[in-house]
Amino acid sequence: MLVVMTVTLTAVLAALSLLFLGLESWRPAIRGQKHLRRGWRTDVIYWFIVSTIGKWFARAIVLLGIALLGILATQSLDRDAIKAWAMRDTPLQRQPWALQAFEILVLTDFVGYWSHRMFHAWPPAWRFHAIHHSSTEVDWLSAVRLHPINDAVSNVLTAAAFVLVGFDAKTLAFAVPFFTLYAIALHANLDWSVGPLRYVVASPVYHRWHHTTEEEGLDKNFAGLFPAYDLIFGTAYLPKGQQPRKFGISGEPVPDSFWGQLIYPFRPAARATLAPPPSE
Ligand SMILES: [Zn+2]
Ligand SMILES: [Zn+2]
Numbered sequence: 001m002l003v004v005m006t007v008t009l010t011a012v013l014a015a016l017s018l019l020f021l022g023l024e025s026w027r028p029a030i031r032g033q034k035h036l037r038r039g040w041r042t043d044v045i046y047w048f049i050v051s052t053i054g055k056w057f058a059r060a061i062v063l064l065g066i067a068l069l070g071i072l073a074t075q076s077l078d079r080d081a082i083k084a085w086a087m088r089d090t091p092l093q094r095q096p097w098a099l100q101a102f103e104i105l106v107l108t109d110f111v112g113y114w115s116h117r118m119f120h121a122w123p124p125a126w127r128f129h130a131i132h133h134s135s136t137e138v139d140w141l142s143a144v145r146l147h148p149i150n151d152a153v154s155n156v157l158t159a160a161a162f163v164l165v166g167f168d169a170k171t172l173a174f175a176v177p178f179f180t181l182y183a184i185a186l187h188a189n190l191d192w193s194v195g196p197l198r199y200v201v202a203s204p205v206y207h208r209w210h211h212t213t214e215e216e217g218l219d220k221n222f223a224g225l226f227p228a229y230d231l232i233f234g235t236a237y238l239p240k241g242q243q244p245r246k247f248g249i250s251g252e253p254v255p256d257s258f259w260g261q262l263i264y265p266f267r268p269a270a271r272a273t274l275a276p277p278p279s280e
Helices: 002-026 040-074 079-086 097-121 123-132 140-144 148-165 169-187 204-210 228-232 258-266 268-273
Strands: none
Touching: 002 040, 002 140, 040 079, 040 140, 040 148, 040 169, 040 258, 097 123, 097 148, 097 169, 097 228, 123 148, 123 258, 140 169, 148 169, 169 204
8 A cells, every 4th residue: 555655656746747847947937946946855755744644644633623523513422423413414415516616615715714824823833834934945846845733734624614514524535635736836936827817716926925035925825726815804915027036934944854844843942933924
């Protein structure tokens, strides 16, 4: 099983490398940015660890979260009653699949928007999310640099929303890979802002502004798919014809190594020195 998974992940990584090597050479947002830039080895480790052990960890946390919700909803510790509640048939699940898929994207991005804002605004959470923002050269591969606790918390909040409104939690199996692949494209070193659709769907330029250290882009563009959320809640920033030039975080630098990054949020030094970005 592990061998098959490793071979599959290697093949997908190779295919994505080829695709983005071509695209980022063709339409770079930052000209001259190296493909093998600082931290690429760390991000390759994330690719393998986050997609295997990280996903199992996230799945365990999601199941635990659903079980806790089930206990609250059924007011019992009966396993079958909790399972029946979590898998209850609801009118939402009887809609046409295409409508359900769209609603799932809308709901996932809504929860993602607010959990993302929480990760920026609440200092203990920011220490974990800072790892994602530590890349100083943002490209497609930097999308996978996500602390496993950041990933697990985002997933459990989304799963909780699914179960509460009445979607089958199994539909997460559709939403999570979609958003992961979409996030890879969003971080790419591409100058695409998708023209007339720039405020309809998030683009690489849109999300790259979220990663900038330039003041005008701080605490902006939290949405991962629909900029409508940033427009509604006042956090959209997409100046026409401009690109962010500087990326990363201010304050104490995050270590470059994978293990250094994993333990970084727990270190007292991080607590004392890693300040969240200034809020609006
Ligand atoms: Zn962020
Ligand atoms: Zn990002």
